[in-house]
Amino acid sequence: MRKYRIGILGMGTVGQGFINNYHLNKEEIDYKIGGELDFVNVLVRNTVKKRDVNLDKKVYTNQFDNINLKELDVVVELIGGVSSAFEYIKKALENGCHVVTANKELMAKKGIELIKTARENEVLIRYEASVGGGIPIISTLNDSLSSNKIERLMGILNGTTNYILTKMTKEKMSFKDVLKEAQELGFAEADPTSDVNGSDAAYKLAILSKDAFGIIVNPEDISREGIRNISLEDIEYGQELGYKIKLLALGEKSNEHVELSVQPALIPVEHPIASVNYEFNALFIEGNVVGEIMLYGKGAGSMPTGSAVLTDVIDITRKKNDYIGTCSAKDIVVNNIGRSAYYVRMEVVDLPGVLGKIAVSFGEQGVSLDSVVQRARGGKHAPLVFITHEIDRATLNAVLESIQKNNYVLEVMSIIRVVN
Amino acid sequence: MRKYRIGILGMGTVGQGFINNYHLNKEEIDYKIGGELDFVNVLVRNTVKKRDVNLDKKVYTNQFDNINLKELDVVVELIGGVSSAFEYIKKALENGCHVVTANKELMAKKGIELIKTARENEVLIRYEASVGGGIPIISTLNDSLSSNKIERLMGILNGTTNYILTKMTKEKMSFKDVLKEAQELGFAEADPTSDVNGSDAAYKLAILSKDAFGIIVNPEDISREGIRNISLEDIEYGQELGYKIKLLALGEKSNEHVELSVQPALIPVEHPIASVNYEFNALFIEGNVVGEIMLYGKGAGSMPTGSAVLTDVIDITRKKNDYIGTCSAKDIVVNNIGRSAYYVRMEVVDLPGVLGKIAVSFGEQGVSLDSVVQRARGGKHAPLVFITHEIDRATLNAVLESIQKNNYVLEVMSIIRVVN
Numbered sequence: 069m070r071k072y073r074i075g076i077l078g079m080g081t082v083g084q085g086f087i088n089n090y091h092l093n094k095e096e097i098d099y100k101i102g103g104e105l106d107f108v109n110v111l112v113r114n115t116v117k118k119r120d121v122n123l124d125k126k127v128y129t130n131q132f133d134n135i136n137l138k139e140l141d142v143v144v145e146l147i148g149g150v151s152s153a154f155e156y157i158k159k160a161l162e163n164g165c166h167v168v169t170a171n172k173e174l175m176a177k178k179g180i181e182l183i184k185t186a187r188e189n190e191v192l193i194r195y196e197a198s199v200g201g202g203i204p205i206i207s208t209l210n211d212s213l214s215s216n217k218i219e220r221l222m223g224i225l226n227g228t229t230n231y232i233l234t235k236m237t238k239e240k241m242s243f244k245d246v247l248k249e250a251q252e253l254g255f256a257e258a259d260p261t262s263d264v265n266g267s268d269a270a271y272k273l274a275i276l277s278k279d280a281f282g283i284i285v286n287p288e289d290i291s292r293e294g295i296r297n298i299s300l301e302d303i304e305y306g307q308e309l310g311y312k313i314k315l316l317a318l319g320e321k322s323n324e325h326v327e328l329s330v331q332p333a334l335i336p337v338e339h340p341i342a343s344v345n346y347e348f349n350a351l352f353i354e355g356n357v358v359g360e361i362m363l364y365g366k367g368a369g370s371m372p373t374g375s376a377v378l379t380d381v382i383d384i385t386r387k388k389n390d391y392i393g394t395c396s397a398k399d400i401v402v403n404n405i406g407r408s409a410y411y412v413r414m415e416v417v418d419l420p421g422v423l424g425k426i427a428v429s430f431g432e433q434g435v436s437l438d439s440v441v442q443r444a445r446g447g448k449h450a451p452l453v454f455i456t457h458e459i460d461r462a463t464l465n466a467v468l469e470s471i472q473k474n475n476y477v478l479e480v481m482s483i484i485r486v487v488n
Numbered sequence: 489m490r491k492y493r494i495g496i497l498g499m500g501t502v503g504q505g506f507i508n509n510y511h512l513n514k515e516e517i518d519y520k521i522g523g524e525l526d527f528v529n530v531l532v533r534n535t536v537k538k539r540d541v542n543l544d545k546k547v548y549t550n551q552f553d554n555i556n557l558k559e560l561d562v563v564v565e566l567i568g569g570v571s572s573a574f575e576y577i578k579k580a581l582e583n584g585c586h587v588v589t590a591n592k593e594l595m596a597k598k599g600i601e602l603i604k605t606a607r608e609n610e611v612l613i614r615y616e617a618s619v620g621g622g623i624p625i626i627s628t629l630n631d632s633l634s635s636n637k638i639e640r641l642m643g644i645l646n647g648t649t650n651y652i653l654t655k656m657t658k659e660k661m662s663f664k665d666v667l668k669e670a671q672e673l674g675f676a677e678a679d680p681t682s683d684v685n686g687s688d689a690a691y692k693l694a695i696l697s698k699d700a701f702g703i704i705v706n707p708e709d710i711s712r713e714g715i716r717n718i719s720l721e722d723i724e725y726g727q728e729l730g731y732k733i734k735l736l737a738l739g740e741k742s743n744e745h746v747e748l749s750v751q752p753a754l755i756p757v758e759h760p761i762a763s764v765n766y767e768f769n770a771l772f773i774e775g776n777v778v779g780e781i782m783l784y785g786k787g788a789g790s791m792p793t794g795s796a797v798l799t800d801v802i803d804i805t806r807k808k809n810d811y812i813g814t815c816s817a818k819d820i821v822v823n824n825i826g827r828s829a830y831y832v833r834m835e836v837v838d839l840p841g842v843l844g845k846i847a848v849s850f851g852e853q854g855v856s857l858d859s860v861v862q863r864a865r866g867g868k869h870a871p872l873v874f875i876t877h878e879i880d881r882a883t884l885n886a887v888l889e890s891i892q893k894n895n896y897v898l899e900v901m902s903i904i905r906v907v908n
Contacts, residue, residue, distance in 0.1 A: 089777045093637050096702075100634055196632075202778035204632030211631070212616075212624030214520055214806075215798035217513050222907060282516075291824045302833060302902045305873045309859060311831075316907060327824050333905040334831050334875075340784055343763045348780075357509045357795040358622035360768075364760055364782035375777040378635035386634075404711045404747050411731075411754050413722060439729060453725045455754075482722045486754040487642060487736060 070103030072385050075135050075165070077111045077156055078146035079128075082170050082197065084121045085374020086144065086381075091122055097378075101385040109135045111147075111156075132156055137163035142381055145169040154178050161185045161193065168380040170197035170373060176274035176287040194380035199272040200225060200349050202372030203365035204379070209279040209353070216355030218280040221319040225272040227347040227367045228256045228263040229295050229315040233332075234345045237303050237312060243296065255347065266292035266315065266330040273317040277328055280353070281321045285328060292330040306334050312342045406461030409438060409486035411453070412468065417476040418450035426452065426471065433467045435459055449478060455486055490523030492805050495555050495585070497531045497576055498566035499548075502590050502617065504541045505794020506564065506801075511542055517798075521805040529555045531567075531576075552576055557583035562801055565589040574598055581605045581613065588800040590617035590793060596694035596707045614800035619692040620645060620769050622792030623785035624799070629699040629773070636775030638700040641739040645692040647767040647787045648676045648683040649715050649735040653752075654765045657723050657732060663716065675767065686712035686735065686750040693737040697748055700773070701741045705748060713751040726754050732762045826881030829858060829906035831873070832888065837896040838870035846872065846891065853887045855879055869898060875906055 076083055090097060090105055098104045107127055115128040129135065132152075137143070143160035145167060147153045153174050157167050162185065169175065175182075175195045186193040196206045200223075209218065224230050228250065235246040247264070250256035262268045267287075274287040295315050306313050311334035320327045335342045340362050344350040349367025354360055366372040416422050423442055430437060441453040456464065468480050496503055510517060510525055518524045527547055535548040549555065552572075557563070563580035565587060567573045573594050577587050582605065589595065595602075595615045606613040616626045620643075629638065644650050648670065655666040667684070670676035682688045687707075694707040715735050726733050731754035740747045755762045760782050764770040769787025774780055786792040836842050843862055850857060861873040876884065888900050 085777075089635050092777065093635065096637060097635065202775075203781060204628055207632050208624055208628070211803060212627050212799060213795075214802045215509050215513065215517065215795045217516060291826075297902070298904075299902065301871070302831070302904060305833060305861060305871075306831065306904075308861060309831075309873075309875060311906065313904065316905075318907065327826070329824050329826065331905055333907040335907050338763070338765075339908070340760070340763050343758070343760050345758075355622075355795070357505075357512065357791045357798075359786045359789075359792055360784075361623060362782070362784035364780075364784070366779045369779075371777045372779055375633075375635045375775070378777075379632060382634045383631060404749050406711075406747070406749065411722070411726065411729075413725060441725060441728060451721070451725075453729075455729060482717070482719065484718075484722060484726075484733065484752050484754055485736075486731065487738065488756060488759070 071106040072101070072103055072141045073106050073108045073139060074142050074144060074381065075109040075111075075137070075140045075160075076107060076144045076146065077132070077153070078148070079110050079112050079119055079121065080146065081370040082373045082377060083144075083146045084119060085370035085372075086146075086377040087121045087123060087374075089371060089374045089378045097382060101382055103385065105381065108140060111135065137165055140165050142166045142168060142384055144377060144381065145171060146377070147171070148173070150174050150177055154182075157182055157193070158185055161189050161191055164189060164191060166191045166384045167193040168377055168384070169193070169195050170377055171195070172198040172268070172271045172275060176271040179275060179278060180284050192384055194383065195275070196380050197373045197376035199275050200351060200363070201365070201367040201369060202375045203349060203351070203363050203367065204376070205276070205351050205363055206279055208363060209276065213353065213355055213358060213361070216357050218353060219321055219356055220354040221273075221276055221280055221317070222341060222352040223269070223273065223276070223317040224314055224341060224344050224348070224350050225269045225317045225367065226263050226315060227349055228260060230344065230349070231255055231347045233295060233298065233313055233315065236298070236300060237307070240300060242300060243298060264296060265294035269315060269317045269330045273319060273328055273330060276351075277319055277326065280319060281326055283326055290328045290330060293332065295332050298332050309334075310337055311335060312337055314341070314344070406485070407458055408461070409458055410456045410464055411482070411484040411486050412456070412480065413451060413453045413482040414480045415449050415478040416452045417478065418445065418448055419476065422476045423452065425474070425476065429471050429474065430467065433470065435464065435467050451481070491526040492521070492523055492561045493526050493528045493559060494562050494564060494801065495529040495531070495557070495560045495580075496527060496564045496566065497552070497573070498568070499530050499532050499539055499541065500566065501790040502793045502797060503566045504539060505790035505792075506566075506797040507541045507543060507794075509791060509794045509798045517802060521802055523805065525801065528560060531555065557585055560585050562586045562588060562804055564797060564801065565591060566797070567591070568593070570594050570597060574602075577602055577613070578605055581609050581611055584609060584611060586611045586804045587613040588797055588804070589613070589615050590797055591615070592618040592688070592691045592695060596691040599695060599698060600704050612804055614804065615695070616800050617793045617796035619695050620771060620783070621785070621787040621789060622795045623769060623771070623783050623787065624796070625696070625771050625783055626699055628781075628783060629696065633773065633775055633778060633781070636777045638773060639741055639776055640774040641693075641696055641700055641737070642761060642772040643689070643693065643696070643737040644734055644761060644764050644768070644770050645689045645737045645787065646683050646735060647769055648680060650764065650769070651675055651767050653715060653718065653733055653735065656718070656720060657727075660720060662720060663718060684716060685714035689735060689737045689750045693739060693748055693750060696771075697739055697746065700739060701746055703746055709748070711749045711751075715752050718752050729754075730757055731755060732757055734761070734764070826905070827878055828881070829878055830876045830884055831902070831904045831906050832876070832900065833871060833873045833902040834900045835869050835898040836872045837898065838865065838868055839896065842896045843872060845894070845896065849891050849894065850887065853890065855884065855887050871901070
């Protein structure tokens with residue numbers, strides 16, 4: 069079995085997500101890549117620290133020079149920051165290693181230089197995890213939309229600020245209070261400056277401006293404004309006028325110029341990006357052929373970001389993607405039991421006590437109800453609507469059939485699945 | 489310059505979108521593929537029919553046997569249906585051509601057989617356009633989420649039925665009336681059966697069940713229910729209870745079985761997929777590592793679907809994706825003029841006529857207002873909130889500065905961009 073030899077620089081939360089993802093789905097991934105990943109070296113500051121990851125102790129080193137790049141297929145850089153990460157990646161590429169990185173600051177500031185070095189050395193550098201965590205944004209812009217010119221990007225690219233704005237909107241909490249709560253829960257950094265002032269989103273937008281517009285931009289040139297000054301009053305007026313406030317990274321390209329900015333913005337509540345809440349991220353893309361596309365998912369976290377790193381590694385190891393499916397399992401059967409909550413509308417006799425009798429009948433037959441709506445219509449018949457808790461469809465059918473035998477139930481009008 | 493020789497079977501709306509997309513973005517695409525596409529043969533029934541596409545007349549033929557497969561790199565199948573499409577694709581693969589198809593029925597019924605033929609002949613078959621039009625669903629499941637096991641899919645995969653349900657919900661029109669209107673506008677087929685009864689979505693779900701779950705399913709085994717029986721009453725009760733009704737394609741996989749179904753379903757209004765309206769499609773994916781991901785966009789139409797076909801062709805021609813950007817343009821400048829509508833909140837003196845004076849001041853300086861909110865607060869000061877029409881940020885700043893010189897404007901509290 070072919071072994072792909074991997075060196076990893078840094079073993080924090082993303083590194084652990086990467087390794088744990090591989091071990092969790094190893095069988096399927098090995099099938100896809102026709103081989104397996106061999107984690108040969110891991111560079112860390114502290115080689116004896118306990119980590120939540122299943123790796124042989126002897127792979128750890130605290131000296132980059134102990135890593136024999138000539139023996140590696142892929143180097144995964146998860147140190148962050150610019151100075152040593154840049155030096156290590158450059159050396160890895162020059163020694164014929166493919167590189168995967170999650171480093172947004174580095175890719176924003178030095179991405180094009182590293183891509184050119186990769187090209188000169190006929191290897192690949194991938195950085196899906198640097199923007200939008202587990203959402204496949206970079207590959208979508210470069211591969212899946214390769215037939216389009218991208219005209220506009222609108223991104224919610226920072227989970228911390230989106231969490232804060234969502235909480236302010238939904239719970240009428242002040243910026244300061246939400247930030248404090250988020251820090252206590254670990255959703256926000258002890259020093260949240262780079263998130264809150266828009267710098268983190270600006271780095272990500274700088275990366276996207278290359279992949280969407282083909283433009284190399286210094287991230288310092290992206291105008292930015294943070295969310296510190298957003299008041300509850302503005303959020304409420306926004307709602308009154310039909311808008312939500314989000315921290316938006318905006319890129320718009322015309323023939324002559326590109327506009328790149330990060331700022332709080334009002335978005336119509338009906339717009340798909342307005343429904344992106346809490347720690348979720350999204351990128352709304354306008355292509356000149358495909359029209360509007362949106363990608364949505366978790367923009368941070370050990371597993372989602374680790375998953376993006378692993379996807380890049382898999383992509384590099386696969387020479388040929390022939391889409392035969394995701395695994396070789398054969399003992400799976402299609403079995404539609406229809407287990408779900410259900411909405412049921414029935415026409416009943418409009419007499420006192422009927423609702424109670426029906427609820428009791430359901431209870432006796434093991435069906436519990438989540439909510440009930442009864443509207444008086446002032447006639448002999450009335451509609452009765454309820455939503456059940458989870459139940460198999462066949463059971464529900466049997467119960468409804470039995471309940472229809474009662475003479476106060478006239479007809480079951482609708483049965484519709486409820487999906488969360 | 490390398491020429492990629494393409495044969496096309498069928499030249500309807502999708503074929504025309506494919507060709508027109510290439511011509512529209514030819515410079516950038518040729519840069520990406522390091523060559524150009526040469527449309528050598530086009531198989532059509534009627535070779536002299538006028539088509540909205542710029543192709544040399546001599547490429548048309550009405551005989552498949554006139555096409556010399558040995559000379560082609562890629563065959564693009566856009567005939568639809570199963571019988572001849574299957575035969576032609578099989579021959580193309582056996583003759584060493586890569587194949588791109590938009591044919592959902594064929595891929596649902598015979599996909600695995602064609603993929604195996606492609607493998608045996610060491611060529612690729614791609615079918616991004618068969619599900620979700622321009623949305624990169626197939627490549628996301630196969631490539632971008634290759635590190636994940638997919639546990640659940642929830643898709644709005646049919647634009648006609650989503651259009652009908654959206655119109656019913658928003659305009660309280662009956663199913664019958666919306667269908668009639670949609671047919672007149674060309675959004676629905678003269679015979680809408682396959683859309684309305686869920687078959688079209690079931691074909692797409694059968695394709696996705698291979699790419700997401702690794703399961704080969706006969707599309708006839710997918711349980712389905714259409715939207716003909718959805719009444720306005722159910723839609724209204726749903727709203728009252730906090731739900732929207734959508735035609736959902738559902739796939740859920742456990743260790744022992746997979747559930748595959750297409751049916752109308754109630755979805756909580758807060759769920760991202762509930763905001764997918766009109767002709768838009770979306771796929772909501774749950775991966776065992778990445779968590780929730782959603783892809784959103786246009787699921788049909790000449791250009792979006794043509795764009796997916798062209799992306800597959802580009803993907804096949806690119807040996808190496810090194811993500812250097814989308815074009816070689818260099819004369820683009822970053823120029824943040826901040827042209828946008830703006831929300832402005834100011835504190836003003838609470839006297840009769842102040843609103844009018846401010847509106848006049850804006851008008852005199854060329855700023856037109858879209859909406860204004862004034863709330864009496866019962867004190868000396870009151871907040872005044874308005875949204876401007878589009879304006880450059882510098883102009884807005886100048887106007888606000890000048891208006892602040894009036895003694896009835898106390899302070900500008902907030903200026904926030906409004907984005908649509």
